[in-house]
Amino acid sequence: MAARVLTRFVSRALPQVSGAKGAGVRRAHRAYWTTSRGTAAALTSGSVAFVLGLPALSCLGYGAYHWVQSSAVLHASGKEEVLEQADYLYSCADTEKLYQLLLQYKDSDEAEVLWRLARASRDLSLLPNMEAKRKKQLINEAFEYARRALEKDDQCFAAHKWYAVCLSDVGDYEGIKVKIGNSYIIREHLERAVELNPKDATSLHILGYWCFAFAELPWYQRKVAAALFSSPPVSTYEEALEFFLKAEEVDPDFYSKNLLMLGKTYLAMKDKQKALMWLTKAKEYPAHTLEDKDVHKEAVDLLKRLG
Numbered sequence: 004m005a006a007r008v009l010t011r012f013v014s015r016a017l018p019q020v021s022g023a024k025g026a027g028v029r030r031a032h033r034a035y036w037t038t039s040r041g042t043a044a045a046l047t048s049g050s051v052a053f054v055l056g057l058p059a060l061s062c063l064g065y066g067a068y069h070w071v072q073s074s075a076v077l078h079a080s081g082k083e084e085v086l087e088q089a090d091y092l093y094s095c096a097d098t099e100k101l102y103q104l105l106l107q108y109k110d111s112d113e114a115e116v117l118w119r120l121a122r123a124s125r126d127l128s129l130l131p132n133m134e135a136k137r138k139k140q141l142i143n144e145a146f147e148y149a150r151r152a153l154e155k156d157d158q159c160f161a162a163h164k165w166y167a168v169c170l171s172d173v174g175d176y177e178g179i180k181v182k183i184g185n186s187y188i189i190r191e192h193l194e195r196a197v198e199l200n201p202k203d204a205t206s207l208h209i210l211g212y213w214c215f216a217f218a219e220l221p222w223y224q225r226k227v228a229a230a231l232f233s234s235p236p237v238s239t240y241e242e243a244l245e246f247f248l249k250a251e252e253v254d255p256d257f258y259s260k261n262l263l264m265l266g267k268t269y270l271a272m273k274d275k276q277k278a279l280m281w282l283t284k285a286k287e288y289p290a291h292t293l294e295d296k297d298v299h300k301e302a303v304d305l306l307k308r309l310g
Contacts (some may be wrong), residue, residue, distance in 0.1 A: 086119070164193065183228055
C-alpha cells in the first residue's frame, strides 16, 4: 500500500461567513477546501506499504470529531446559504450534522454541494468506532458524490481533489492490483487540482506524500508491483521534497504533518541538518488534534535517534 497517508485536513479558503461566529471560524480554521486531514490518522511509521492511501483529511484541526447531540438539521433556502452553513459546520467539526444537512441535497446538480457531501460522507466514515459495514457504505457514497461533482464541473479543483481521495478509499476494498492501478489516476487528479488552484497547500502535500510513498518502497515491494504492472508508479525523494516545500511556501505551518514529512524526506536524503530543523518544527507545533499529538511523538522519536 503505497502509503497509509492522507490524514484529514483543509486548505485555507474558508469563505466569508457573516457575523461574529464566522469571523471566529476564519481565524481558527485555515482551509475548508482540502482533503481530510487530522484524521483517524494512518500515520506512516517505518516503511510504507505499497498501495497508496491518502490522508484522512478533516478540519486542520481545532478540536476532535464530535457527534452532534441534537438531531436538528439546519435548513437553507438557497445554494449560497447552504454552502455557508455547511462550511461553518465543517469548521466546527460538526461531522454528523454537516452530513445530515448536505444529504438533503444529494440529488443536486451543483459540484460545490456534491464535493462537500463527498467530504462529509468520508469524514463520517472516519469517526471513531464506526461499524465496518456502515464505514464501507459511507466510503462508497463519498466516491459516488465526488464522481458526480467532477462530472458536473471538471474545472472545480476541489472536485478533482476529493475524487482522488475517495478513489483511494474505495481501492482499499478492491485488492492490490486495483489499488496500484488507481494510484496513477489519483496522481492525475491531484495534479489537475493543483493546476486549477496552485495555492491549495493540501493538494501539494498529498502529492508530496504520493511521491514519498513510492520513493520509499522497499525493493521486494517494487518487484511485486512490477509483476502486476509493466511500469509501476515510481518517484523520488527529491520530487516529494519539492511538493512539501511548495505547500509550506503557499501556506507556512498549515499542517503539522507537512513539517514532519519535510523532516523525514531530508532524513531519507541524508541531510541531517535540515532534517533536524523540520523535525524540531514538527515537535514544537501546537497539538490541537490527536494527529498533531501523533506527529509530535514521531518527531520526538526521530530526533532522539538523530542524537
